[in-house]
Amino acid sequence: MPTYNLKINGKQITVTADPDTPLLWILRDELNLVGTKFGCGIAQCGACTVHVDGVATRSCQLQVALLDKEEITTIEGLSEAGDHPLQEAWKQVDVPQCGYCQAGQIMTAASFLKQNPNPTTQEIREAMHGNLCRCASYNRIEKAVAMAAEKMS
Amino acid sequence: MKTTKSNLAFSRRNFLKTSALAGGGMIIGFNLFTACKTEAKPSIDIENLNFNDFNAFIKIADNGYVTIFSPNPEIGQGVKTAMPMIIAEELDVEWDKVHVVQAKYNKKEYTRQVAGGSLSIRFGWDALRQTGATTKQMLINAAAVKWGVDAATCSASKGIITNANGETLGYGEVVKEASTLEVPENVKLKKPSEYTIIGTDAINVDLDKIVTGKPLFGLDYKAEGMSYASVLRPPAFGQKLESFDDTETKKVTGVTDVIKFGDKVAVLASNTWAAMKGKKAIKAIWSSDEKLESTENHDKELNDILDGNDFTIRREDGNVKKAFTEADKIVERTYDSPFLPHNCLEPMNFYADVTPEKIHLVGPIQTPQWTAGRVAKLLERKKEEIELEMTRMGGGFGRRLYGDFALEAAEVSNLAKKPVKVVFSREDDMTDGIYRPAIKYRIAASIKEGKITGYHLKEAAINSNMYDLIPNFFPAGCIPNYKVSTKSYKSDITTGAWRAPYTNFLAFAEQTFFDELAQELEKDPVELRLELLQNVKNTTDDKIEYSGQRMENTIKLAAEKSNWSENKDGVYKGFAAYYSHNTHVAEVAEIELKDGLPVVKKIIAAVDCGIIINPTGAINQIQGGVLDGIGHAMYGDLSFKNGKPSHRNFDTYRLIRMNETPEVEVHFVKNELSPTGLGEPGLPPAGGAVANAIHKALSKRLYKQPFIKELQNSKTEVLG
Numbered sequence: 001m002p003t004y005n006l007k008i009n010g011k012q013i014t015v016t017a018d019p020d021t022p023l024l025w026i027l028r029d030e031l032n033l034v035g036t037k038f039g040c041g042i043a044q045c046g047a048c049t050v051h052v053d054g055v056a057t058r059s060c061q062l063q064v065a066l067l068d069k070e071e072i073t074t075i076e077g078l079s080e081a082g083d084h085p086l087q088e089a090w091k092q093v094d095v096p097q098c099g100y101c102q103a104g105q106i107m108t109a110a111s112f113l114k115q116n117p118n119p120t121t122q123e124i125r126e127a128m129h130g131n132l133c134r135c136a137s138y139n140r141i142e143k144a145v146a147m148a149a150e151k152m153s
Numbered sequence: 154m155k156t157t158k159s160n161l162a163f164s165r166r167n168f169l170k171t172s173a174l175a176g177g178g179m180i181i182g183f184n185l186f187t188a189c190k191t192e193a194k195p196s197i198d199i200e201n202l203n204f205n206d207f208n209a210f211i212k213i214a215d216n217g218y219v220t221i222f223s224p225n226p227e228i229g230q231g232v233k234t235a236m237p238m239i240i241a242e243e244l245d246v247e248w249d250k251v252h253v254v255q256a257k258y259n260k261k262e263y264t265r266q267v268a269g270g271s272l273s274i275r276f277g278w279d280a281l282r283q284t285g286a287t288t289k290q291m292l293i294n295a296a297a298v299k300w301g302v303d304a305a306t307c308s309a310s311k312g313i314i315t316n317a318n319g320e321t322l323g324y325g326e327v328v329k330e331a332s333t334l335e336v337p338e339n340v341k342l343k344k345p346s347e348y349t350i351i352g353t354d355a356i357n358v359d360l361d362k363i364v365t366g367k368p369l370f371g372l373d374y375k376a377e378g379m380s381y382a383s384v385l386r387p388p389a390f391g392q393k394l395e396s397f398d399d400t401e402t403k404k405v406t407g408v409t410d411v412i413k414f415g416d417k418v419a420v421l422a423s424n425t426w427a428a429m430k431g432k433k434a435i436k437a438i439w440s441s442d443e444k445l446e447s448t449e450n451h452d453k454e455l456n457d458i459l460d461g462n463d464f465t466i467r468r469e470d471g472n473v474k475k476a477f478t479e480a481d482k483i484v485e486r487t488y489d490s491p492f493l494p495h496n497c498l499e500p501m502n503f504y505a506d507v508t509p510e511k512i513h514l515v516g517p518i519q520t521p522q523w524t525a526g527r528v529a530k531l532l533e534r535k536k537e538e539i540e541l542e543m544t545r546m547g548g549g550f551g552r553r554l555y556g557d558f559a560l561e562a563a564e565v566s567n568l569a570k571k572p573v574k575v576v577f578s579r580e581d582d583m584t585d586g587i588y589r590p591a592i593k594y595r596i597a598a599s600i601k602e603g604k605i606t607g608y609h610l611k612e613a614a615i616n617s618n619m620y621d622l623i624p625n626f627f628p629a630g631c632i633p634n635y636k637v638s639t640k641s642y643k644s645d646i647t648t649g650a651w652r653a654p655y656t657n658f659l660a661f662a663e664q665t666f667f668d669e670l671a672q673e674l675e676k677d678p679v680e681l682r683l684e685l686l687q688n689v690k691n692t693t694d695d696k697i698e699y700s701g702q703r704m705e706n707t708i709k710l711a712a713e714k715s716n717w718s719e720n721k722d723g724v725y726k727g728f729a730a731y732y733s734h735n736t737h738v739a740e741v742a743e744i745e746l747k748d749g750l751p752v753v754k755k756i757i758a759a760v761d762c763g764i765i766i767n768p769t770g771a772i773n774q775i776q777g778g779v780l781d782g783i784g785h786a787m788y789g790d791l792s793f794k795n796g797k798p799s800h801r802n803f804d805t806y807r808l809i810r811m812n813e814t815p816e817v818e819v820h821f822v823k824n825e826l827s828p829t830g831l832g833e834p835g836l837p838p839a840g841g842a843v844a845n846a847i848h849k850a851l852s853k854r855l856y857k858q859p860f861i862k863e864l865q866n867s868k869t870e871v872l873g
């Protein structure tokens with residue numbers, strides 16, 4: 001099996017894997033970074049969202065062989081002390097119900113706020129539209145993203 | 154009277170036991186499962202009890218910090234937060250000194266820890282308060298012994314015990330003594346007006362871990378030497394495995410074993426991806442003895458039931474036949490629902506390690522005791538050999554009651570002789586479901602001289618009919634001649650409980666039917682409900698499940714908060730109210746039109762769920778339930794063709810997403826009654842409220858879910 005050098009959460013990591021293995025399963029099964037979740041495997045739910053060079057990307061669609069020098073950030077590496085403004089807002093608003101989708105939601109929101117630091121409500125709703133929350137905690141996700149945006153600007 | 158060890162009341166029936174901890178502090182064990190049953194009469198011999206008989210623990214450290222080990226599975230309903238809040242309230246400690254942890258199973262002292270998924274605040278309310286209050290009394294007694302005073306002259310608050318001389322001791326300072334005292338009985342509980350924790354916002358106890366991505370869920374669980382298993386199951390209900398060829402599977406790097414069991418084949422591998430890839434590479438031949446089922450046949454069968462006369466009568470008041478014969482007018486409508494998959498975002502999964510010595514099971518499960526029993530039976534092992542550990546669940550909605558995935562894991566591990574984690578792909582999860590059954594209702598009402606005189610509800614359902622309490626829900630007791638009849642059609646498709654079982658669709662049917670009746674009678678829909686409820690207020694029928702008065706209060710609150718009687722330009726309002734899971738809920742939906750299609754803008758929900766333990770959690774639950782109700786009424790759709798489900802993943806199966814989500818405003822009816830369910834009752838009225846608003850906007854009645862199909866069909870009609 002080929003080996004790959006990946007840069008994940010600031011660390012250089014070497015993994016051995018079949019070339020078509022999605023990054024999602026490398027993170028979860030090989031590297032114990034289980035904060036990135038599996039929900040659908042076909043880019044429909046957003047539970048597996050990570051950042052590739054700062055851009056929200058579905059790790060279930062990202063074959064390990066296609067990665068080269070990209071910087072990958074997972075929920076575990078979003079902030080050192082778990083205190084990214086979005087994580088703080090998530091706690092303040094008490095967003096999660098079952099919690100399973102939330103890491104993906106936060107990762108999508110983090111990359112979105114980088115591109116659009118002062119979003120309107122409608123822009124937030126559109127940006128977060130790709131992330132499913134089966135528990136439908138949408139009202140609070142919307143509120144928490146808006147709150148974080150305010151704090152960050 | 155001085156308090157001594159011997160004159161403290163002691164109850165054999167008590168469900169608590171205490172012990173000093175070697176490292177300092179004390180531990181109080183109690184059996185939440187036994188204690189929380191309504192008819193709780195623990196039949197345990199307290200003297201011979203050891204800690205193995207308990208499943209929940211409170212640890213009080215000598216610095217006064219309290220740890221509550223909750224055995225309760227967390228599905229997302231917030232019980233893992235709410236239940237400890239109740240204990241902490243009566244124990245009288247500050248919430249920020251309380252730490253809640255999911256009791257670990259694999260430590261010696263917690264063996265045989267199991268808890269029922271059906272444990273709810275409703276059943277736990279008395280037991281949890283008793284536990285907290287008893288522990289507090291024990292600490293007070295210990296302080297009294299230390300001071301040599303009568304315990305009755307001492308009191309405790311916020312973790313500090315005070316005597317008549319104003320001397321104080323912290324809980325942590327008396328734990329050693331307390332652990333040697335007998336357990337007091339008949340302790341006094343607080344009045345709701347004295348609560349300082351219950352009724353305040355406490356954030357989800359797992360919140361930190363959730364937002365930083367720490368392992369919590371079943372899918373995150375790992376054990377030494379574990380293989381991942383992907384299971385190939387018959388693609389259509391009613392099919393059997395004839396033969397299979399695994400040549401290509403074995404070529405997949407990482408695949409270690411291919412194991413046939415029953416009509417299924419498990420592919421084991423060193424990682425999930427390889428297991429899934431290996432499964433896809435199997436070439437299987439399937440057969441079936443009988444004709445495979447399709448929604449077309451189901452429709453015909455269910456319609457035949459409704460047209461026929463062969464029903465079980467579930468409740469009958471007065472003389473419905475006579476009322477219908479004498480009526481000025483009869484209104485009759487038929488309502489139609491599809492199957493629904495649960496679609497928990499965390500796909501089904503379970504870990505099993507079956508060895509000659511024991512069976513270790515870990516994963517997300519709502520029914521640990523039942524499932525452990527079934528695994529024991531399946532593998533012909535003793536129940537005592539099974540250890541079952543629960544993880545947090547990425548959604549339940551009823552799907553994780555069934556444990557089929559745990560049985561698969563156990564069977565595969567037993568055959569493979571290694572620890573195995575079975576992981577469903579989304580496709581497995583959606584196509585091997587235990588679905589909300591497709592149901593049809595036919596409701597008829599007789600009207601005479603402007604009054605509803607008779608009401609007949611007929612249910613035709615796949616596999617099973619409504620449970621016994623439902624025929625006693627609204628409008629039972631409101632209409633003099635009332636009847637509920639049911640009949641089911643036996644199908645190969647596996648069906649079961651789905652969030653708010655039966656009422657999730659029934660409420661839509663009834664609540665839109667009443668909207669039509671109001672229109673027929675030229676009455677305001679809210680007025681009609683309030684008028685009908687007067688008839689049930691003084692009922693002597695103890696079978697009636699709901700309260701006329703509480704429903705009236707709830708409806709009035711919703712009407713007030715939504716300004717029901719005021720009209721806003723371009724905003725169309727719909728109303729529905731429903732009682733389920735002991736909670737009364739009324740909802741007003743506001744919609745607007747965009748390109749001729751309705752957009753749900755806002756839901757105003759009024760809820761009577763008794764005392765609210767944790768308002769932020771309660772609001773979250775109601776919001777989630779309402780949106781879930783709207784989402785599935787609008788989009789939820791699963792049908793079958795030749796035994797195969799019509800959808801496999803979220804590319805074609807539509808769930809509600811943020812941009813389709815209205816704001817949900819939640820108001821609670823304030824009272825001091827026992828707390829009731831929150832996870833489910835927000836859902837049933839939502840679809841009806843939206844459908845009734847759609848009728849206002851488009852003058853179109855909806856009789857079938859999902860609405861989106863009906864609306865798109867009619868839109869094409871309009872556009873020609």
Ligand code: FES
Pocket residue numbers: 037038039040041042043044045046047048049058059060061
């Ligand atoms: S798992 Fe990647 S989008 Fe759903």
Ligand code: FES
Pocket residue numbers: 096097098099100101102132133134135136137229498547548
């Ligand atoms: S909180 Fe359960 S899926 Fe989002």
